[in-house]
Amino acid sequence: MTKNILLAAVGGQGLVLATGILAEVALRAGLDVKTNDVIGLSQRGGKIMGSVVMGDKIHSPNIAPQQGDILIAFEALEAKRMLPYLKDGAIIIKNDYEMAPSLVQQEKREYDPDIDSLLDGKGEVIRLDATAIAKRIGHPAVANILMLGVAARYIEIEDEIWHQVIQEHVPPKSIELNLEAFDLGKAGTY
Amino acid sequence: MEKRVITGNQAIARGFYEAGGRVAASYPGSPTVELLEAIKDYPEIYAEFSTNEKVALEVAIGASMGGVRSLCSMKHVGVNIAMDPLMTFTQTPISGGFVLVTGDDPGMSSSQNEQDNRILGKFANMPILDPSDAQEAKDMTKLAFDLSEQYLRPVMLRITSRLCHSRSIVRLEEPTEPIYKPFVPDTASYCMLPPYTYEAQHRMKDKMAELAQAAADLDINRLEHRSDEVLIITSGLMYHNLRSVSDEISVYKLGLVYPLPIDYIKQLAEKYQRIIVLEEMMPFIEDELKIHGIACEGKNLFSFTGELNIEDIELGLLEGGVLTEAKYAQLRPIETTPRAPLFCAGCPHRPVFDILKKTKAITIGDIGCYSMGLLYPFEVLKTNISMGASLGMVKGMRKAMDMNGDHQPLVAVIGDGTFFHSGLSGFANLQYQMSGEENITYLVLDNSTTAMTGGQPTSGSKSMDGAGQSILLDDVLKSMGFTDIQRIDQFKYKQAAQIIGDAIKRPGIKIIITSRPCALHFKIREPHFYVDPKICIACRSCIRTNCPPLRMKEYEGIGLKSSIDPAQCVGCSICAQVCPVNAIKRFGDEAKGGSDD
Numbered sequence: 001m002t003k004n005i006l007l008a009a010v011g012g013q014g015l016v017l018a019t020g021i022l023a024e025v026a027l028r029a030g031l032d033v034k035t036n037d038v039i040g041l042s043q044r045g046g047k048i049m050g051s052v053v054m055g056d057k058i059h060s061p062n063i064a065p066q067q068g069d070i071l072i073a074f075e076a077l078e079a080k081r082m083l084p085y086l087k088d089g090a091i092i093i094k095n096d097y098e099m100a101p102s103l104v105q106q107e108k109r110e111y112d113p114d115i116d117s118l119l120d121g122k123g124e125v126i127r128l129d130a131t132a133i134a135k136r137i138g139h140p141a142v143a144n145i146l147m148l149g150v151a152a153r154y155i156e157i158e159d160e161i162w163h164q165v166i167q168e169h170v171p172p173k174s175i176e177l178n179l180e181a182f183d184l185g186k187a188g189t190y
Numbered sequence: 191m192e193k194r195v196i197t198g199n200q201a202i203a204r205g206f207y208e209a210g211g212r213v214a215a216s217y218p219g220s221p222t223v224e225l226l227e228a229i230k231d232y233p234e235i236y237a238e239f240s241t242n243e244k245v246a247l248e249v250a251i252g253a254s255m256g257g258v259r260s261l262c263s264m265k266h267v268g269v270n271i272a273m274d275p276l277m278t279f280t281q282t283p284i285s286g287g288f289v290l291v292t293g294d295d296p297g298m299s300s301s302q303n304e305q306d307n308r309i310l311g312k313f314a315n316m317p318i319l320d321p322s323d324a325q326e327a328k329d330m331t332k333l334a335f336d337l338s339e340q341y342l343r344p345v346m347l348r349i350t351s352r353l354c355h356s357r358s359i360v361r362l363e364e365p366t367e368p369i370y371k372p373f374v375p376d377t378a379s380y381c382m383l384p385p386y387t388y389e390a391q392h393r394m395k396d397k398m399a400e401l402a403q404a405a406a407d408l409d410i411n412r413l414e415h416r417s418d419e420v421l422i423i424t425s426g427l428m429y430h431n432l433r434s435v436s437d438e439i440s441v442y443k444l445g446l447v448y449p450l451p452i453d454y455i456k457q458l459a460e461k462y463q464r465i466i467v468l469e470e471m472m473p474f475i476e477d478e479l480k481i482h483g484i485a486c487e488g489k490n491l492f493s494f495t496g497e498l499n500i501e502d503i504e505l506g507l508l509e510g511g512v513l514t515e516a517k518y519a520q521l522r523p524i525e526t527t528p529r530a531p532l533f534c535a536g537c538p539h540r541p542v543f544d545i546l547k548k549t550k551a552i553t554i555g556d557i558g559c560y561s562m563g564l565l566y567p568f569e570v571l572k573t574n575i576s577m578g579a580s581l582g583m584v585k586g587m588r589k590a591m592d593m594n595g596d597h598q599p600l601v602a603v604i605g606d607g608t609f610f611h612s613g614l615s616g617f618a619n620l621q622y623q624m625s626g627e628e629n630i631t632y633l634v635l636d637n638s639t640t641a642m643t644g645g646q647p648t649s650g651s652k653s654m655d656g657a658g659q660s661i662l663l664d665d666v667l668k669s670m671g672f673t674d675i676q677r678i679d680q681f682k683y684k685q686a687a688q689i690i691g692d693a694i695k696r697p698g699i700k701i702i703i704t705s706r707p708c709a710l711h712f713k714i715r716e717p718h719f720y721v722d723p724k725i726c727i728a729c730r731s732c733i734r735t736n737c738p739p740l741r742m743k744e745y746e747g748i749g750l751k752s753s754i755d756p757a758q759c760v761g762c763s764i765c766a767q768v769c770p771v772n773a774i775k776r777f778g779d780e781a782k783g784g785s786d787d
Contacts, residue, residue: 010529011531012534019357020357023195023357024195026195027193027194027195027359032359033195033357033358033359034323034356034357034358035195035356035357035358036352036355036356037355037356038299038352038355039299039300039355040299040300040531041220041299041300041531041642044531044532044534044710044738045529045531045532045533045534045738046529046530046531046532047529058358059430059431059433059434060427060430060431060433060434060500061352061356061357061358061430062352062431062434062499062500064434064499064500064501064518064519065501065518065519065520065521065522066518066519067518077526077527077529078529080524080526081523081524081526081529083524084521084522084523084524085521099738100741101527101528101529101530102529102530102532102565102566102567102736103527103528103566104527104741105733105736105738105740105741105742106566106567106733106734106736107733107742109527111527112526112527118524131757135757140757
């Protein structure tokens with residue numbers, strides 16, 4: 001059974017690390033896996049997306065429109081942009097944190113007001129201010145791992161594998177904080 | 191056998207290691223930056239980011255002639271820079287295997303054009319390999335070295351941006367024993383002047399013909415027969431995208447996309463009713479088949495530009511009558527506010543472009559993070575062509591304008607990375623046949639790193655292993671004879687604005703070097719700033735600097751005023767300095783306020 005996971009973020013939010021962890025977790029669970037990171041020229045500030053396709057035998061790392069099972073959106077507006085790629089009834093994990101694009105900052109456009117209603121019309125939405133929660137427990141940068149914890153509820157892979165892979169992928173001095181963030185996301189007790 | 195899930199870039203690096211490769215050179219450019227960085231993890235290999243792609247290629251050529259397996263990687267447009275040595279090197283019989291990795295960018299996710307470098311590979315008489323995932327990227331890198339040594343050809347490994355960054359599972363193997371073939375001087379082989387070049391033409395042609403004969407038997411060229419109606423000839427990621435659409439169609443999957451096993455494909459054309467070529471960008475394989483009289487379709491069904499995703503391929507096959515039923519929906523985007531990239535919080539380019547916007551001078555751009563100065567809301571840069579192009583262009587534009595009586599000032603910008611990449615010869619040329627009256631102001635944006643590609647060192651910072659002498663831009667320009675040179679701190683906003691404004695008014699060539707380092711790469715973080723909404727007059731001077739943490743916000747009982755997201759602010763102070771009423775202050779510094787210190 002193939003699982004199509006999409007990730008959306010603004011450059012600098014740790015999306016590439018998150019797709020890397022998902023890929024490694026799938027490999028250790030004995031699955032075939034392929035991923036994309038489409039980062040364009042955004043070191044920082046531009047829109048970026050990732051995809052992780054896991055299952056028995058995977059051909060393309062790409063996910064066609066209306067084929068996504070799970071969306072992990074690190075920023076609210078970027079969640080909306082990915083909706084055309086989701087199946088009806090998809091799991092949508094949405095960080096409420098907003099980052100204004102230039103057009104909004106310069107007051108040429110409103111920050112899209114219809115995000116939540118569109119998400120609700122598409123699938124099962126799990127909302128959280130991951131950036132604020134991450135900041136509360138130690139550092140806003142672990143918001144990405146916190147959101148992976150939420151996603152882990154819908155990916156049947158044991159916690160031990162997640163923990164091991166996270167430990168190997170994050171800086172040594174932040175291992176504990178990242179594991180705490182993951183467990184918090186998984187349990188939903190934030 | 192150990193399995194890892196790695197990117198295409200990492201897989202090529204691993205393949206080079208397993209092939210016993212010993213010297214690698216590159217110039218950083220998306221999508222292949224990470225490749226050389228991954229090679230650096232193998233201590234047995236000498237790896238360097240050279241000053242530009244031409245120098246990188248020459249380093250790798252020298253290593254190959256010197257008798258070891260060598261690799262050179264660059265983005266697609268980088269090959270243009272390296273084309274001169276490549277076109278002559280390719281005439282020589284290879285000693286140590288030589289592989290050129292080109293990172294093509296269908297869809298231009300991070301490039302100024304969409305050139306298809308398979309054309310250049312053919313032009314240079316190089317075999318071209320096109321992997322479809324990370325495992326193949328590793329396997330084909332190893333095969334490329336064998337082919338290079340067997341057929342005496344430099345080999346092109348073409349990989350697209352999607353695959354460079356795409357991870358998939360790879361089986362690791364032990365490295366083979368590295369070769370070493372001591373250099374034996376041989377004028378006819380290595381000194382490319384007539385008459386030695388005459389024989390070289392025949393050698394190239396004969397070796398490519400030999401490989402074309404052998405190509406049908408290579409494992410990487412694989413026929414997957416399903417039915418006799420249609421045969422799709424494809425390569426790279428297109429194979430997997432096609433198989434995601436259907437497993438019922440016959441496919442001839444090419445690993446070697448040039449030279450093609452033409453005789454074998456002619457036999458296939460007899461057997462199948464229709465031949466359809468599936469490839470991104472140019473009709474390269476399609477044209478090769480047509481040149482050889484093989485009837486086929488291709489670009490009548492699939493776009494000549496952009497990536498071909500699963501649903502695009504399905505649509506083409508539906509329109510071509512190969513499929514009768516759609517499994518996938520076409521993309522229907524929801525209207526969403528666009529999000530263009532922008533300068534980071536604390537970026538040293540921000541005050542420069544804020545100042546330049548206010549001068550209204552025509553400004554010639556160059557390639558780097560600062561290219562984003564052409565985007566909304568700055569829209570300062572009026573041209574963007576190629577690395578180092580601003581130098582020749584601003585001179586030519588100046589001459590054209592002056593001869594028509596238009597003497598308005600011209601400004602140009604170049605970064606330190608681009609300065610050392612290809613700016614040196616442009617600067618050397620800038621003073622030649624100039625009267626001294628022509629008004630050109632050059633801003634050299636020295637941030638001490640190649641920022642856009644993730645912070646590789648430049649010759650002005652230090653060599654990649656941290657050793658070696660760094661070259662001071664100012665000294666280089668002085669020794670070239672420029673006299674009007676100033677180095678400024680652009681975080682002293684008013685002073686910088688004054689110096690830039692004065693320079694633009696003066697005749698002659700003025701050079702201003704800005705000196706603040708890249709805030710992202712050097713992780714610069716000072717205490718953050720905040721807006722006092724009671725003082726703020728909502729003039730939006732700060733907002734216009736386009737710094738990510740800044741946004742207008744409704745304060746209860748006060749109204750719409752500026753605000754700063756403390757999580758994003760790195761404390762550069764530019765917003766405070768452009769504020770006319772001192773409403774923006776540094777956190778923990780209430781008494782002092784923002785200042786032009």
